[in-house]
Amino acid sequence: MTQWWRDAVVYQIYPRSFADGNGDGTGDFAGALARLPYLAELGVDAVWFSPFYPSPLADGGYDVADYCDVDPRFGTLADFDTFVAAAAGHGIRVIVDIVPNHCSSAHPAFQAALAAGPGSPERDLFIFRDAPGNTAPNNWQSLFGGPAWTQTPDGQWYLHLFDSSQPDWNWANPAVPAMFEKVLRFWLDRGVAGLRVDVAHGLFKDPELPDVPDPTPSDRPSPWFHRPELVAHYATWRAILDSYPEDVFPGRRTAVGEFWGDEITHLEPYFIPGGMPQAFNFFLFQTAWDAAALRHTITASITLAEGSDVVAPWVISNHDVMRPVSRYGAPAAPARSDAEVDVALGTRRARAAALLLLALPGSAYVYQGEELGLPEFLDIPAADRDDPVYRRSEGARLGRDGCRVPIPWSGTAQPYGFTEGTSTWLPQPSGWGSLTVEAQLADPTSTLALYRQAIAGRPAGEFAWLDGYDLAFTRGEDFACVLNLGAEPVPLPAYESVLLASGTITDGVLPTDSAVWLRLR
Known part of the structure; x- marks a missing residue:
């Protein structure tokens, strides 16, 4: 089989907030299994589960107490195996989250x-x-x-680079990489197709543990991030992945690294043969809603991966960042309350960004609820907040709870079909009735409909910028994606038909904050 991940659409499931199958208000494998037909109809190639391991949940499961089991709140290993087998029946692969930089203090x-x-x-x-x-x-x-x-x-x-409940492993001790090789094989042997590697740019630390001139946390190379030992280390993991058979489903095994960087050049060391098969490209959602800035980011990203067997998947959201609707709809960043977000503006821009994401060459990752156009829930009461970022910053940073709220499935009031119970582990906002899966399936103009059509119709062919536009490109000879991020409508190039649009196209003119896919003449 080929490297299936090179152009895959992967759906990220944050287990606590995807679907609850037992009525306790927390998502689980039973709930995910029941919603598997939804994922198949969405058209995704794989799902990535954020951590579901036994954990005190001091950091949403990224504080792992046992790397080779399932937390009872989410089900059992048998439930996990059932989901993997059922997903395979739909042609959907499963990726699991590996957290190698740190564990739980309860480990x-x-x-x-x-x-x-x-x-x-x-x-x-x-x-x-x-x-x-x-x-x-x-x-x-x-x-x-x-x-x-x-x-x-x-x-x-x-x-502990993160919370005090998350002590860092000592990767200079050979026992640590040996332990994680067993962890990798444990999950690969269960039929998972790949691994998402948390804090992949971390792990090794300068043995001298020196003071730094500027201790302000960042993702630039430092005594704790982007250490040179990482390149050789990930070559050993690549060898493990490549040792699994290609000729039976799920085919070749992969891994995608969470490599953050302050500049795109910080990722260059990982784009070498025989290393991590994929390195997340977070720069698309780190770039302002500006045509020139986005064009620069896309060009630099494509150039980074040229001539390499490493894929840089595109993303516009995940469990760690503000949802696109609120990010693009906030006049100042970051917004700290729902009232500071222009949801209508953010929705228009997020829909356009979705067509950009899914038209670019390579793989794309979609975070649960992104396909519904959910805004960030910023007004979560302080007593209900769960993220250690909020606690450790004494409220100066709202943290990531707002993008982790359980997603709405049906109905007009909380819990919107997420659970058969009456409450959810994080509160949901009022006013999400029009954003439920049920409501959007009945609306051919909904964001969910847009995602389903875009995933089904993703273009192929060589990428090239289209002259005469601030942000437009072609894929092959007859496909074009055109975005208008300016203040005025712009005329479209000559085209045969409109394949898909984030807004209304009238008389061959593209409105502001919109995107369109065209079949060219």
């Missing part, structure tokens, strides 16, 4: 490290250090806010 290995004490082999699985007085070993800061070190009762400190 047995970390609990053993705390019990074993300073200098023990158990502590060497993590990054413990002595430091004088009550001063941390260095000035590194957590990406969630506050210091990246926490002191234990015996006086040592341990490193």
